[in-house]
Amino acid sequence: MIATESLSKRFPKVTALDRLSVDIGPGVTGLVGANGAGKSTMIKILLGLSPATEGRAEVLGLDVAANGSEIRERVGYMPEHDCLPPDVSATEFVVHMARMSGLPPTAARERTADTLRHVGLYEERYRPMGGYSTGMKQRVKLAQALVHDPELVFLDEPTNGLDPVGRDEMLALIRRVYTDFGISVLVTSHLLGELERTCDHVVIIDGGKLLRSSSTSDFTQTMGTLAVEVTDTDAHPDGTAALRERLAEAGVSVHAREEDGLPGAGHILLVEATGEETYDVVRDTVAGLGLGLVRMEQRRHHIAEVFRTDSAEATDVAGAPDASSAGITDPPSGPAAADQAAEASAR
Numbered sequence: 001m002i003a004t005e006s007l008s009k010r011f012p013k014v015t016a017l018d019r020l021s022v023d024i025g026p027g028v029t030g031l032v033g034a035n036g037a038g039k040s041t042m043i044k045i046l047l048g049l050s051p052a053t054e055g056r057a058e059v060l061g062l063d064v065a066a067n068g069s070e071i072r073e074r075v076g077y078m079p080e081h082d083c084l085p086p087d088v089s090a091t092e093f094v095v096h097m098a099r100m101s102g103l104p105p106t107a108a109r110e111r112t113a114d115t116l117r118h119v120g121l122y123e124e125r126y127r128p129m130g131g132y133s134t135g136m137k138q139r140v141k142l143a144q145a146l147v148h149d150p151e152l153v154f155l156d157e158p159t160n161g162l163d164p165v166g167r168d169e170m171l172a173l174i175r176r177v178y179t180d181f182g183i184s185v186l187v188t189s190h191l192l193g194e195l196e197r198t199c200d201h202v203v204i205i206d207g208g209k210l211l212r213s214s215s216t217s218d219f220t221q222t223m224g225t226l227a228v229e230v231t232d233t234d235a236h237p238d239g240t241a242a243l244r245e246r247l248a249e250a251g252v253s254v255h256a257r258e259e260d261g262l263p264g265a266g267h268i269l270l271v272e273a274t275g276e277e278t279y280d281v282v283r284d285t286v287a288g289l290g291l292g293l294v295r296m297e298q299r300r301h302h303i304a305e306v307f308r309t310d311s312a313e314a315t316d317v318a319g320a321p322d323a324s325s326a327g328i329t330d331p332p333s334g335p336a337a338a339d340q341a342a343e344a345s346a347r
């Protein structure tokens with residue numbers, strides 16, 4: 001769907017993209033980087049709105065330098081910043097954008113009604129947009145990107161300014177753009193964690209350079225950690241501690257850190273699994289102590305954890321700093337409280 005080769009963009013004082021080569025296929029792809037990493041610059045080049053200084057890029061097989069208008073006919077674009085006229089309604093605005101894309105009047109009205117309903121705007125769509133919440137405005141921006149039925153959409157920071165619930169709704173909506181309509185998505189974010197549930201593939205850039213490009217499942221491969229939660233009994237009022245001690249005696253490696261279980265329940269032990277036999281040892285030890293086994297599950301990595309534990313490899317791969325120093329695994333300095341909450345809930 002998208003291919004770039006040594007793509008660079010230099011402004012007089014800053015290199016926004018630095019020899020970026022990446023291949024992006026169908027599906028939902030996250031383009032992640034801290035503020036200023038070069039995400040919006042890349043989108044503008046891919047839409048043929050801004051020329052690259054060096055290198056080349058293709059979108060849907062079309063060269064961005066020569067075929068900008070054809071690309072914009074076939075690709076939808078949701079810009080980052082608020083660009084909605086306050087005195088017009090969502091319906092009027094989206095119909096106008098549909099007409100600009102070449103749809104005849106009746107088709108433009110029908111497509112607008114369908115698309116606004118799809119993004120979750122109902123009666124409000126007849127009210128002036130100046131009175132809309134940020135979430136409603138983001139939905140209108142998404143609708144205008146979809147109204148001409150593109151093959152691909154570029155969504156620039158669609159969750160910006162939303163509270164955690166609004167973010168989750170927007171991310172679910174983005175996922176459905178691909179699953180329900182077959183429209184591939186390139187979505188940018190400065191928060192790595194929130195894209196892990198939505199995207200099939202993640203491209204991480206830092207200072208205009210490619211840090212990593214992988215499928216989400218490669219990032220989050222199963223890791224060899226078992227999370228074990230047990231009940232307390234009269235004989236073992238702290239069942240977790242008893243289990244920890246007995247497993248250590250059996251030669252099983254247990255992480256010092258524990259996680260909180262359900263409210264009112266004990267903690268969760270994190271046990272290093274060396275093979276299938278670890279399951280048997282844990283089960284038999286729990287039974288031997290007479291504890292109840294609440295859960296024993298294999299843990300998967302979160303993308304952000306991969307970067308925390310794997311920073312050396314990330315540096316080797318791209319010759320660039322790891323993602324935590326790129327400011328995408330921890331909330332960036334001075335973020336909105338919603339960003340922090342979203343990143344925490346995404347973990």
Ligand SMILES: Nc1ncnc2c1ncn2[C@@H]1O[C@H](COP(=O)(O)OP(=O)(O)OP(=O)(O)O)[C@@H](O)[C@H]1O
Nearest residue numbers: 011014015016033034035036037038039040041042
């Ligand atoms: N027209 C321009 N003139 C000069 N510098 C620019 C211009 N556009 C972007 N830059 C610079 O290029 C770098 C990358 O900017 P870009 O907007 O692509 O980042 P971003 O990853 O989209 O971050 P954000 O989400 O904050 O916009 C930044 O240092 C920015 O200041």
